[in-house]
Amino acid sequence: MMKVLVIGAGAIGGYVAARMLEAGADVTLLARGKRKAQLERDGLIIQSPSGDFAGRPPVIAWGEPAGPFDMAIIATKAYGLDEALAHMAPYLTTSTAILPYLNGMRHMEKLAEAFPGQPLLGGVARIEITLDGDGRVQHLTPFESFTYGRFRSFDDAHYSELRIQLSEIQLFTEKEDIETDMWEKYAYINVLSGLTTLFQAPVGDIRDAGAGLDTFRRAFAETNAVISAAGGHLGHALLDKQLRIVSNMSPGSTSSMLRDMQNGLPTESAHLQGYMIELAHRHGCEVPLLEIILQRLDIYERDRVRS
Structure with missing residues (x-):
């Protein structure tokens, strides 16, 4: 079973975590402040045309022990990336794959600089989604697309193994040319x-x-x-x-x-x-x-x- 840390449990991170949990992955959420309190009190709740979800995955804050993880998915806002870079290392092994779902491209430079040699995936999320006032993830339209692909520092055997595991999760679609x-x-x-x-x-x-x-x-x-x-x-x-x-x-x-x-x-x-x-x-x-x-x-x- 794949052990996954989802860093940032807002709308995107919460949705990804829910679909991975449904597929049998072992998912831990990393959140803080009000969002962490919401998740601990009410659990992770998704309302979606693709199917609702309610569950109580473990939730940690930076510094709390957890792991090791096979994959770390970063789903923070871009201005939260520096905090993640400063605190991620204890949750990674040399083989932990990093998959960011952030807008833009600057984060790829920052990740490669912060963790040279770490297996790095590219990812693109296309979905209309938000958190409501009670912390529930609201998927607003039926369309959703979460692509991923090899970006750098992946050997063939490791990437092949990861592809097999992600193929069991309906949410994800592999893109051979993820950079495009x-x-x-x-x-x-x-x-x-x-x-x-x-x-x-x-x-x-x-x-x-x-x-x-x-x-x-x-x-x-x-x-x-x-x-x-x-x-x-x-x-x-x-x-x-x-x-x-x-x-x-x-x-x-x-x-x-x-x-x-x-x-x-x-x-x-x-x-x-x-x-x-x-x-x-x-x-x-x-x-x-x-x-x-x-x-x-x-x-x-x-x-x-x-x-």
Whole structure:
């Protein structure tokens, strides 16, 4: 039986943990503060079109003894990654596979630097999901996709064994070229979160006013150019695909970053838009629209810290 530590027991982490528990994995949740208290009091509760779940997996906080683990799944917000990097080591062996489900790509650099030689997977989560006020995980639409694949420092035998174990968990789909999947998700979320927060509006309002869809075109074109310059592989005719997705989105579609901003919460802007601008400067790309988006997000974060 695979022993798994899920670091970050919010919506994504809680959902992954539930589906792994259903498949027979031995899962421990790592949480803190209010979330840890909720889980200890009420258990892990999932309400989903794919099937509800209620269970009481073990919950630990940083520093509490547990393990050893075959896999560590990181499902924190991006701004929680540094804390995880500082405290993860006692829960890892040299063969513990790390699978992050974070947005963007900066975390892959940080993980490789913090744990050189550690088996590292790439992962992409696509799901509309949130925590309600009582700490229950609410899966909002039937669609869900959790891909994974070998990223670095995996020998063939170890990866083959892991694939067999993950194949028994219906949630996961292996991607042979996980990096392409990760870059494409990063490009999409960089633009969607960036424009919805810049304009403080849902997709339909942005798409149907002023420059309309051309604003999305400019933002995607700048983003894709940066990723290509940084050596990221993108699928064929990606820009057309991105614009088709935006064209077909419901008018009220928005982003979790805009919801965080509206609620006065921290955003993942440094990890997403900040890293994209860092890559642009590193590789000599001109990105005027992305620069304006990051400026807006920086203003919000400074105001939030001061208030």
